[in-house]
């Protein structure tokens with residue numbers, strides 16, 4: 001067998017992760033078949049998983065926090081870039097307290113393992129990992145987001161956030177070590193994974209750059225930038241390209257070599273990374289509301305491919321950059337060290353040096369008055385909202401549409417108050433609100449014209465860019481779409497949301513209609529009653545790009 005031309009397609013290199021040891025319990029070295037084996041107890045897998053899910057919900061990597069701080073310190077960043085980055089840093093600080101998770105969408109639990117050939121378990125690894133996920137979501141103030149299909153059309157929330165996605169494969173080489181990568185992937189972030197089935201025709205620098213520019217413009221801001229962006233060019237299958245993109249977005253493949261090999265080794269193309277980073281910078285989305293920080297960083301991985309196929313995969317890790325590595329070795333159970341003191345990344349300067357002008361809007365007035373005030377503010381401006389809003393998202397919108405289709409009127413609350421598209425995480429005891437950030441506005445686009453025609457949804461609040469149809473509806477009916485910062489859900493709960501009460505459709509859990517009172521709730525005017533859309537000019541002609549190093 002030694003003469004077989006084998007190459008590891010994704011050589012990870014030495015593991016330089018900073019780990020902390022959780023325990024030495026549940027691991028032992030035992031002899032078998034003349035070799036030393038690593039025996040791992042079910043409880044070690046369960047405890048490791050529960051701790052990983054808890055850490056990810058509340059803590060970020062030090063490198064991610066340092067990148068946010070770099071945005072705040074960058075004199076070339078836009079005021080909106082700096083405002084968003086500062087908000088995300090403050091959010092990290094609140095979430096690190098361990099009560100409010102950093103984002104209201106606490107994600108789908110994804111666990112990828114590489115189990116060494118000399119690791120012994122009882123064979124039920126998936127079950128023990130699932131038990132750890134279950135314990136974390138049951139005990140912490142997280143959100144249950146998983147919907148189980150009963151029929152093609154009927155779904156129920158599983159009430160546990162299970163199932164988790166668990167993929168365990170055999171590690172390369174002779175190893176008494178179990179490596180795991182835990183992720184908690186939010187829906188908005190997961191929705192920004194894309195696969196394009198291309199061909200050799202796109203494999204020139206100019207064509208690939210033009211192709212990527214189009215895809216970056218289409219990516220938009222709904223997954224809460226700044227992104228860790230990953231692109232994979234090639235792959236022995238479509239699913240392998242997508243999986244590699246997911247790993248690269250978690251910076252799991254950072255130690256890949258810089259060049260390929262005749263046997264088909266995957267590699268990072270750092271020149272292309274710099275080119276795409278520059279492209280992302282110049283496109284102008286910025287950190288959600290214009291600027292240069294659409295991406296913190298870019299990874300481009302080149303893989304071998306079938307001569308007749310060219311899969312290109314794109315994935316992002318969002319502002320809830322939730323991934324943590326773990327290793328079980330004969331020395332114990334280890335988990336990647338995340339930052340427990342994010343305050344050390346906060347800048348020491350007052351806010352007004354870091355943000356632009358802000359217009360205060362009182363929401364406790366007739367809707368016409370609110371709209372008149374918003375109409376006087378140019379798109380792209382920052383506003384601060386105080387007063388009452390209603391919260392409704394996907395299922396509530398579908399039910400309200402059914403009412404209209406039955407000839408019933410729109411509920412008054414949708415006419416009298418701005419509507420915030422969101423769904424909270426669990427409310428911690430003694431607090432008015434659980435983590436409560438915005439969801440992706442685009443999913444509600446199909447309702448806007450109909451609801452506005454019926455006199456409702458005239459001021460909408462959520463995250464991300466919207467379709468042309470929404471801008472046209474706002475122009476026709478005098479509506480507004482305000483974008484609020486996606487990501488800092490713990491800060492919104494702690495500092496901006498004063499009261500939360502279920503208003504309608506209480507059977508829907510986190511998808512119910514809520515009435516909330518907010519104070520100094522930050523937002524930006526994205527679409528106004530003249531149909532002007534802050535993001536529309538970003539769909540402009542191709543740019544002339546020059547390579548330069550990433551920040």
Ligand code: SF4
Nearest residue numbers: 103186188189224318
């Ligand atoms: S930061 Fe944004 S994209 Fe990421 S999980 Fe939270 S809401 Fe979703």
